[in-house]
Amino acid sequence: MRPRRFSAQGPLKGRIRVPGDKSISHRSIMLGALAVGETRVTGLLEGEDVLSTAAAMRAMGATIERQANGDWLVAGVGVGGLLQPTGALDMGNSGTSTRLLMGLVASHPITACFVGDASLSKRPMGRVIDPLSQTGARFTAYPGGRLPLIVEGAATPVPLTYRLPVASAQVKSAVLLAGLNTPGVTTVIEPIPTRDHSERMLRGFGADLSVEIDSDGARVIRLSGEAELKPQTITVPGDPSSAAFFVVAALIVPGSDLVIENVGLNPTRAALFDVLRLMGGSIEELDRRDVGGEPVADLRVRASTLTGIDVDPAVVPSMVDEFPVLFVAAAHAQGRTVTRGLEELRVKESDRITVMRVALEQAGARVQETEDGLIIDGTGGEGLRGANNQPVATHLDHRIAMSMAVAGLASQGGVEVDDTRPITTSFPVFEQLIASATAA
Ligand SMILES: O=C(O)C1=C[C@@H](OP(=O)(O)O)[C@@H](O)[C@H](O)C1
Numbered sequence: 221m222r223p224r225r226f227s228a229q230g231p232l233k234g235r236i237r238v239p240g241d242k243s244i245s246h247r248s249i250m251l252g253a254l255a256v257g258e259t260r261v262t263g264l265l266e267g268e269d270v271l272s273t274a275a276a277m278r279a280m281g282a283t284i285e286r287q288a289n290g291d292w293l294v295a296g297v298g299v300g301g302l303l304q305p306t307g308a309l310d311m312g313n314s315g316t317s318t319r320l321l322m323g324l325v326a327s328h329p330i331t332a333c334f335v336g337d338a339s340l341s342k343r344p345m346g347r348v349i350d351p352l353s354q355t356g357a358r359f360t361a362y363p364g365g366r367l368p369l370i371v372e373g374a375a376t377p378v379p380l381t382y383r384l385p386v387a388s389a390q391v392k393s394a395v396l397l398a399g400l401n402t403p404g405v406t407t408v409i410e411p412i413p414t415r416d417h418s419e420r421m422l423r424g425f426g427a428d429l430s431v432e433i434d435s436d437g438a439r440v441i442r443l444s445g446e447a448e449l450k451p452q453t454i455t456v457p458g459d460p461s462s463a464a465f466f467v468v469a470a471l472i473v474p475g476s477d478l479v480i481e482n483v484g485l486n487p488t489r490a491a492l493f494d495v496l497r498l499m500g501g502s503i504e505e506l507d508r509r510d511v512g513g514e515p516v517a518d519l520r521v522r523a524s525t526l527t528g529i530d531v532d533p534a535v536v537p538s539m540v541d542e543f544p545v546l547f548v549a550a551a552h553a554q555g556r557t558v559t560r561g562l563e564e565l566r567v568k569e570s571d572r573i574t575v576m577r578v579a580l581e582q583a584g585a586r587v588q589e590t591e592d593g594l595i596i597d598g599t600g601g602e603g604l605r606g607a608n609n610q611p612v613a614t615h616l617d618h619r620i621a622m623s624m625a626v627a628g629l630a631s632q633g634g635v636e637v638d639d640t641r642p643i644t645t646s647f648p649v650f651e652q653l654i655a656s657a658t659a660a
């Protein structure tokens with residue numbers, strides 16, 4: 221455990237740059253490892269989750285090295301070329317690594333054992349075991365479809381047509397990645413769109429992938445198997461899910477005026493910024509451009525008076541990781557914010573609905589928990605009282621730790637967070653950037 225107290229430091233000012241996008245970083249390592257030849261990745265997120273992916277791909281034969289200039293070089297083995305790992309693959313805290321790599325292993329004639337930390341070992345893997353079993357892969361999991369689990373890849377995998385029962389980019393990506401080494405066409409039907417980084421990057425690496433909208437409005441993604449991936453040069457944009465903490469901090473800490481450079485604004489990721497604007501937040505996009513096939517801009521954020529709203533459940537998939545920090549913004553707004561349709565938050569690194577309800581109440585916020593969301597009555601702009609007597613519990617969840625740190629920056633008495641260590645899974649320089657933005 222690494223506890224730390226976050227308290228008011230004054231406004232956030234100047235310019236900061238957040239590290240690379242976690243979802244894109246994972247995928248660049250995985251696809252680089254499956255291409256024949258050398259892929260160069262600039263701006264890779266060097267968080268523990270991505271390093272778990274890199275270690276696993278090395279254990280299956282890829283060469284992955286960091287260069288002195290910070291770029292990463294990945295020498296791939298080719299689709300079909302993954303080697304049998306000799307030890308268990310340690311996924312740490314990372315759901316994305318686990319589910320996407322289960323897909324890759326499922327269509328290779330190898331066996332792999334996946335293990336993870338206490339948080340990851342509670343998360344449901346049945347959602348990928350179900351479709352991947354239909355390809356011919358075999359799974360032996362802990363009761364309830366949890367880690368540790370063993371995947372025996374299919375020697376002759378069968379292509380799937382799979383309709384996603386849950387809006388999950390991880391499940392979609394697991395099925396598509398299994399399809400890479402499967403003869404024939406793998407089809408994923410996605411009734412509710414989720415982040416599309418896998419589709420964009422598979423195309424970028426030369427896979428034959430098409431997306432069509434059917435008569436019910438669902439996305440139908442088709443991938444031709446036995447693909448030959450060509451190595452790429454990839455520039456990873458800044459992670460909007462990391463920028464989110466600084467956007468909310470700058471909105472709620474009085475006097476703030478902060479520019480966050482190079483923020484990825486893929487429409488399947490950026491709904492938080494729209495919701496905060498609807499609440500009255502001043503978030504300006506400067507110099508909108510394209511980086512590595514993804515839309516990017518610098519965001520100028522100024523402290524604002526926020527007003528509570530009913531958040532449209534349709535936006536949930538495009539800001540699924542941003543609700544903990546949206547709850548913090550809502551706790552500072554005028555009036556009531558209602559969120560619904562957040563069932564998926566209960567199966568992330570922690571149950572993010574209950575854990576945020578408890579943490580915010582402890583800091584003095586007025587919060588009600590429902591089955592699928594929170595109802596928050598804000599202070600109208602004042603900082604929360606703070607949580608000093610007892611640290612808030614973060615349950616090995618980086619996003620809870622960072623959200624409550626942001627609440628602390630705007631609070632009257634400070635917020636003590638019980639464990640900041642998990643922050644290194646997605647945002648290793650979080651505390652340094654707070655120091656630099658509050659010192660400017
Ligand atoms: O595909 C991805 O990179 C991710 C998908 C989301 O998970 P789900 O697919 O479980 O919603 C998200 O919460 C996670 O942080 C990253």
Ligand SMILES: C=C(OP(=O)(O)O)C(=O)O
Binds near residue numbers: 269313314541569619
């Ligand atoms: C849910 C998250 O990640 P993962 O599922 O990869 O653990 C997250 O980063 O908020």
